Amino acid sequence: MIRLLLLLSIPLYILDQWSKLWIVKHFELHVTEQEVIPGIFWLHHTANTGVAFGMFNGTEYANYAFGAISLTALTFIIWMYKKGAFPGTLSRTAVALLISGIFGNLTDRLLHGYVVDFLRFDFGFRPFNPWPSFNVADSCVVVAALCLAIASFTETTPTKKPKA
Template sequence: MLRLLLLISLPLYILDQWTKLWVVRHFELNGAMQEVIPATFWLHHVANTGVAFGLFNGTEYANYAFGFISITALVLLTVFYRRGLFPGRLSQVAVALLIAGILGNFTDRLLHGYVVDFLRFDFGFRPFNPWPSFNVADSCVVVAALCLAAASFIEPPPVKQAEA
């Protein structure tokens, strides 16, 4: 697991934090958007105190609740990993991606009091037109979920401790 953390989690965590630092330094919070690809992709600085799609954004104790959830998720991932519940390479990669994503957004909550979102896309379809702003850590979590879904179909089930 340590190797996966060093090869996957650490570089993605660093990329996430570096991109957010760059955005915080170069874009005013809730300021103008910088168009990168005409009518498709913009960069901007948005504060998200909630979760995906801005759910619970602005809720009084959301940062504390989601900080606690982040710590709990990291502890549970570690326990489940050590118990062999992620037997295949794909599910182990998913865990590494989850750790990078969870730590990235948790760090934001500690440093800024909110998660820094800055990537905005308009794919031209409803109901998300444009797509809600997100960041590298969010992308890690989404890709991890897709990897776990795929792993549930192609990897063998975990072996129970008594059977091992």
């Protein structure tokens, strides 16, 4: 696990934090926007105190609640890892991605009081038009969820042999 943390989690965490700090420095919150791919992709700076798709954004104690949920999730993931719940490479990679994503957004909540979202896409289909803004940490969490779903069908947990 240490190897995955060094090779995957830490670089992705650094990329996430660097990109967010760059956005905070160069884009005024909820004002400045830069079109990167015409009609499809924009950079902008938005605040999210909620969770995925902006749910619960702006509610009074959302930032504290989701910060606590992040710490609880990290504790649970580490406990499950120690129990051997992630036996294969794909599930261990997912754990490394989750750790990076959770720490990235938790750091935002502590530093800024909200999660910095800055990637906005519009693929022209409903119900998400435009697609909700997100960041590198969010991408890590989504890819981790996909990896865990695939791993649940492809990896088997080793069984302990009964003592004779």
